[in-house]
């Protein structure tokens with residue numbers, strides 16, 4: 640990392656980390672294995688009195704459950720140090736669709752989390768928003784009802800709209816993206832993403848840190864998700880080569896999509912914190 644990048648990191652008031660490919664790798668058992676130095680990096684930031692958050696696009700379980708699983712696997716993270724598209728969706732719905740009934744595709748745990756947050760849910764004709772997160776089961780008649788709601792003008796929100804994520808044995812397809820695409824196809828609606836990268840996710844970071852996102856550093860392995868998120872909020876962006884973008888030729892990336900700094904692994908941050 641150049642002098643500028645290191646300087647911007649010492650001045651960052653908050654840190655946003657991607658999880659998979661950045662702080663951990665996962666084995667075939669799906670347990671997280673912390674990248675060497677990851678624990679120390681998080682400790683160093685906390686020790687300096689600054690805050691950090693892990694923003695993952697996983698939306699199958701609540702954020703605190705992700706935090707506890709990572710802690711069990713050797714990456715100590717507090718419950719309030721994890722954000723997901725579910726959290727940014729809740730903040731977004733409260734702000735822009737207050738009181739609107741939401742037709743939700745989600746796991747039971749996420750349905751509970753969103754209901755507890757006071758978001759009114761429906762599976763009927765009164766839906767003003769259709770929100771898709773990770774879903775394990777789909778009833779085609781329910782899918783049709785949601786699509787009709789969108790055809791009548793309900794907004795279509797989705798946690799993530801990338802085809803999938805890198806698993807041990809190749810791509811793990813995004814069920815949420817598949818459900819979203821089905822509704823988008825027959826309604827003609829353009830899905831609005833609320834996870835990484837999106838204006839809703841930038842809004843979530845602003846609300847979480849109570850800081851302008853220009854004061855944050857965003858660190859991740861995915862140019863299209865993490866670096867894009869950071870650039871949308873004018874944050875300082877750091878690409879790590881330990882995951883998805885390991886072999887990426889940055890000379891072929893347009894200037895508007897470039898990270899501010901590139902490092903091999905998160906351990907390289909230790910000298911700049």
Ligand SMILES: [Mg+2]
Nearest residue numbers: 657659660860
């Ligand atoms: Mg990643």
